Amino acid sequence: MLGNVWHDTAKEPPLAADVFRGDTKTTVAVVGGGFAGLSVALHLAEAGIDCCLLEAGVFGEGASGRNNGQVIPGLKLGPEDLRDRYGEAGDAVVETASGAADLVFDLIDKHAIDCDPDRRGWVRAAHSAIAMPAIEKQARQWERHGAPVELLDQNQIAQLLGSDRYVGGMIDRRAGRLHPLSYCRGLARAARSKGARLHQNSPVLSLSRQGDHWQLKTDQGVLSADKVILATGAYSDHLVPGWSKSFMTVHAMQIASAPLSSNVLKTVLPGASALSDTRKLANAIRLDADGRIIISGRGPLSGRIDDSVIRQLVRTIVRLFPSVEDQDWTHVWAGKIGITMDELPRLSSPQPGLYGIVGFNGRGVAMATAFGKAAAQHCMGQSAGFPIVDAPKVPFHTLRKPILAAAIAYYRTRDALGIASR
Template sequence: MSVPAPLSPPSLWAATAPSFPAFPALDGQHSADIVVIGAGFAGLSAALHAAEAGRSVILLEAVTVGHGGAGRNNGQVIPSLTRADPADLRKRYGTERGNRFARLIAGSAAFTFDLIRRHGIQADAQQNGWLQPAHSPGRATIARRRFEQWAEVGGDVAYLDGQQVEQQTGATGYHAAWLAHSGGHVNPLGLARGLGQAAARAGAKLFEQSPVRSVSRDGDGWRLTTPRGSVQAGQVIVATDAYSDSLFPTFRRSTVAVRFFQLATSVLSPEVRAAVLPNGHALSDTHGDLYFFRPTADGRLVTGGALVLPHNWQARLSHSLAQRLQTVFPIFAKTGVQFDYHWDGLIGFTTDFLPHLHQLAPGILSVVGYNGRGVALATACGKMLAEAALGHAPEDLDLPQSPIAPIPFHGAIEKVATLELLRYRLRDSRDIKV
């Protein structure tokens, strides 16, 4: 099975991110201390940090840098998980390990923006804050709890009441929000390409159009083969997330890949820009059928969603997302909404909505399942994967290792996963008791 193809034409990010000469395809026999599979945020950050630590690194990408989720996402830099908060992490991993993982997450947005600044990456990075508004009173109580918990582990966060949410964002109908000042947004393909350039400058060798077809034992290490070459390495980092193919079948069955769609509006007038996210925040709210919006450097708004059935998705989503925008930002009811770009990508979900660190075999490590929160977290986890490959003990890593748990009836579940949206929409329409 090859890396899944997108359904859509090129994204806004492909039209606006700086481009660089292509990296070559792997040809012939090579060796390295560490080989990384996949050029998304995790793989690129791992390659960069391992090369900076003086190791020889080869990165193999099936298509091009940022081909996966990294180049297709909404670009929101978010220092939290979708569901679990620090208390959940402590319950799951124990106090010390849970707090350590929570601190990694809380610091992941600042880590990503620092990396962008340190390497001069051109990704239209805006660290203007990310916020999660609550769309019902019960969820406002949860927003307060989330704010308190992320503050406790060192997050630079604030709590806003409904009026403050409207003043700061122009978004109406929200009851409260918690705000992470260290968050923001980027052109994600720009970030991926910039990380690729930084890794290459640090000495890593990157290869595109080089899908890894097999991984087999070779002496104390591993041999990875691609259509025209092979690499022998002591340590392997697998950073393929939702774009994992059947290279490691059990591992592939431990996450569910779900297709999500992104739409970018046409360039907004100065009047609309002054009324919609005027302070440049990125916003993802509490709906299970998530409402999320972010402005871009060239004055657009990028939003998106999922569909139970993808037929005629561009027209259907253009219609429903225009209605959504008119509800949340009333100025759109006056001006109308036009979308110029439509694209799609796969998000990797785990059944507990937590990312997992797995050892696939001795010397082969991976983190999967960022559950739609990988811009900051996969970048931070890439550094952690590099540390593991450099010899840090599992107990010294910020995310505890867990055994691979393949999902029963995986193929069937992946096919019907979008039906969950119906349940989310029903739940979204009711308040929750807290």
């Protein structure tokens, strides 16, 4: 099987960007060229703030170039629960979360990003009757907020999905899907056109406070900055001591089929852009613009491509859509997801002038874009769409591997019993 399908199908070409060299200054340094970092750079550059972004690999090297491309607004809590959780900042958080998909589709339009946007809604499907109350709670809260979210019964969901394996669910019509790598490259193109300085193949090797500014060293240069935004997501290394202990990393694997025939295509997701289900070890499924079906699910802890996981993903998709049984599966790839204990992302400031963004818990296409904008607003001293919160260390982080293995076994049992995740 080939690797990441998005590399073979991207319409936005890779952006040529030089390795960072020399000794220079900027107002804001951004580390990481995924959705979060590139959104920071775009929003700062649009406001006329000098910024310089350093990416270790190429834009979309991390999760942003590897994901399922579902554009899902909102967080794992509904708006009323978010207000309770964030207090005074609650209204701003709800607006940011609710508007995150609008932000993405507006950026695509504004910057003519060629990334196959499709906005017919995201279905969250209940894999058992006992998973329905969690969906009902979320859907009712969004309905009361005035969002275009509707509950679905078994017949309605079967019609939208072309699968009768779910007992019900909800559709969120703010949501959709896109080609993630093209979107990422398009954000980079837009940021640079607005004046952001962008560099690839420039891993930041050290970050230190020097008097009133920050110093970032790469193997070929030194960058001094008033402020730094760490947007290294689940690909964070040890640049900021303790930062990567504030979340855990899990691996997800995806497979893509060859383009489906027109007959089979009519039977798969005929009425929605994308689907995820209520299993804690959730499956996310979508078609691409050429009619390939793409499914992601939890990968092995090692992160290595694993035949048993491929077989498991094929079994899952065929159970849901029997018409795809004889398809060729052409691509397989994996990526890392940053998860937090409370399943909420964080915009934190571990030291003065240093901000970090992490923890999208598998929902970062829209939310990392929105958090990038919020981080840019904080840097500019504007009222921002998300507050600065603490990033407490995950307890027993050094034992995370056995803990994650135990958690996965636990959630596999819960999923089999039909219990929903948030």
